[in-house]
Amino acid sequence: MYGNAYIDPDQTPNKLTQDEDPARLAEFEARIEGGDKIEPKDWMPKEYRKQLIRMIEQHAHSEIIGALPEGTWITRAPGFRRKLALMAKVQDEVGHAQLLYSAAETLGKSREEMINDLISGKSKYSNVFNYPAETWADTAIISWLIDAGAIVNQLANSKGSYGPYCRALERICVEESFHLKYGHDNVVFLATGTKTQREMVQDALIRWWKPVMHFFGPSDNISVHTKTLMKWKVKMASNDEMRQTFLNMYVPKIWDLGLVIPDPNLKKNESTGLWEYTEPDWEEFKRVINGDGPCNKERLAVRKYAEEKGRWVRKALLRKDAEYVTPLV
Amino acid sequence: MNISEKGFEAIKDLLYKMADDQLIIGHRNSEWTGLGPVLEEDIAFSSMAQDKLGHSQALYDVLSQMGEGDPDTIAFMRNAEQFHCCHLVEYPIGEYEFSLMRHFFFDNAELLRFEMLADSSFEPLSFIAKKIKGEIKYHSMHADIWISQLGSASEESKIRMQNALNETFPLALGVFEKGIFEDVLKSEGIFEGEDVLKERWMSAVSQIIEKAGLKLPEVNSITPSLGGRRGKHTEYLQPLLDEMTEVFRIDPSAEW
Incomplete structure (x- = not known):
């Protein structure tokens, strides 16, 4: 699960295509315009490759780090049904990481390099996983x-x-x-359950509303840079567009369950068709993405521990004559 | 064959110990989620953990049909001394080599156990055993491949695997601890017994251990870790159960 790639707003637009052969660039852009898919061995601008690696890598990291807050509840899930479902759900997330690392590898960066960049803090992952899953109900909301x-x-x-x-x-x-069906079912059981269960899920929604609103990232700076990435179909929708789609689909469902969303300004403007809400605290978003969230250190420490603990296994598997092979995806 | 009243008591005892083993090993294996040495292993351990949990649920279901509580209540509302699992499954996951060696010893025993139970005179058990053995086959294959790979891959891996083997072997022998109804199980054709199982298991695992370049201790020199089948457990089981039931016990009558 993943929000949106965080694009560096300071990057100057002309850098995107400088040094590229104009004829090849035009041909590349025409292919994309025509709906073609670009494949690993095709020619592509350097910046296209770079942005995609960064984006897919961030996505893969988010899956593997995202397995941690929910993963800690597998051992506490109440009853067979939930325990089995949560195990399968978190396993899927790890599977997504595997799939995405492979997709990123086709662009020329190895899984090991990407994971090293995750551990060193060089590459990012979705901000939401820097918040804790305090109770069972938090896992349902997530x-x-x-x-x-x-x-x-x-x-x-x-x-x-x-x-x-x-x-x-x-x-x-x-x-x-x-996962969404599982999560919804879980929330429905809590929201229609005992007083304790209803309180648990309401508290979890209050805790998670901020990360949910942060999930798609701040409003895009509509720069030439963003326009180029949209033209190349690296970025497909603006952060605000996606946030609106989400609110439109899920706010009514949350209200249907009798849950209260902790934002008194949240309402749909019937004349514009858009949702209005209290602007999320983007300063906090930046602080957390840069390492100062409630769980950043813990998440990276766990990942680092797993990497170091498992290193002997990976080393033992390497044959002396083994060559690096890019996965086929 | 008609099963006597005593036979049904024996079946319950057998089902409890098997179901408890599956539940606790499944729980332990699930603790690797997000922590595996490679993503593929993370995923593999999770798959096996899900299978184990499913197996325990199926066995508790048979117990329910025999008049015991529903599977959630049986699994989530008993204390450690009411569990009949062996010590091997109770230990924390430890280093990867420990979990791997435990997985190897345990699943080879379970594969053979369910193969034997496929011929049980108790039809609900033979029915389940036929299904479960097909799944466990892949668990033991997974373990066998890794033992073969890591047993001789590097100096470090060889030392780690041998140490893990030495550590887990006495625990593994505890899998075959007899319950109080062992004779009834045999005489009524329910289960051929732990001695037969242990003998087959020794033959299966020793071949793989030898091929992997590892060494099995002299079995007579080892004191098996016993007690689990009679409710005497390691210090690790009760904390595991406390954690497992933390949410369930908030309100056991609630629907979660």
């Missing part, structure tokens, strides 16, 4: 609303231009839609 947000984003991106990423996303979306 599975429902964060996965719902991820589907909005990933469905858009699956219409993008890079073949291996699109194919991975199509498969991921099918699995995410099961």
Whole structure:
């Protein structure tokens, strides 16, 4: 599950295509315009490759880090039905990471390099996973609303231009839609359950509303840079567009369950058709994305621990004559 | 064959110990989620954990049909001394080599156990065993491949695997601890017994261990870790159960 790639607003637009052969660039852009998919061995602008690696890598990291907050509840899930479902759900997320690392590898960066960049803090992952899942109800809210947000984003991106990423996303979306059903079912049981259960899920919604609103990222700076990435179908929809789609689909469902969303200004403007809401605290978003969230250190420490603990296994598997092979996706 | 009243008591005892083993090993294996040495192993351990949980649920279901509580209540509302699992499954996941060696010893035993139970005189058990053995076959294949790979891959892996083997072997022998109804199980054709199972298991695992370049300790020199089948457990089981039931016990009558 994943929100949107965080694009560096300081990058100057002319850098995107400088040094590129204008004829090849025109041909490349015409292919995308015509709806063609770009495949690993095709010519592509350097910046297209770079942006895609960054984006797919961030997505893969988000899956693997995203397995942690929910994963800690597998051992506490109440009853066989929930325990089995949560195990399968988190396993799917790890599977998505595997699929996405493979898609990114087709662009020339190895999985090991990407994971090293994750651990060193060089590459980012979705901000929401820097918040804790405090109770069982938090896992229900995450599975429902964060996965719902991820589907909005990933469905858009699956219409993008890079073949291996699109194919991975199509498969991921099918699995995410099961997660959403599981999450919704879980929230329904809590919201219609005992007083304690109802309180648990309401508290979880209050805790998670901020990360949910942060999920798609701040309003896009509509720069030439963003326009080029949209023209190349690397970025498919603006952050605000996706946030609106999400609110439109899920706010009524949340209200239907009798849950209160902690934003008194949240309402649909019937004349514009758009949702109005209290502007999320983007300063906090930036602070958290840059490492100062409630769980950043813990998440990376766990990942680092797993990598270091498992290193001997990976080393033992390497044959001396083994060559690096890019996966086929 | 008609099963006597005593036979049904024996079947319940057998079902409890098997279901408890599956539940606890499944729970332990699920703790690798997000922590595996490679993503593919993370996914594999999770798949096996899900199978184990499903197996325990199926066995608890048979118990329910025999008049015991529903599977959730049986699994989530008993204390450690009411569990009949073996010590092997109770230990924390430890290092990967420990979990792998436990998986190897345990699943080879379980494959053979369910193969034997496929011929049980108790039809509900033979029915389930036929299904479960087909799934466990893949678990033991997974373990066998890894033991063969890591047993001789590098100096470090060889040492780690041998140490893990030495550590888990006494625990693994505890899998075959007899319950109080062992004779009834045999005489009524329900289960051929732990001695037969242990003998087949020794033959299966020793071949793979030898091929992997590892060494099995002399079995007579080892004191098996016993007690689990009679409710005497390691210090690890009760904390595991406390964690597992933390949410369920908030309100056991609620629907979760």
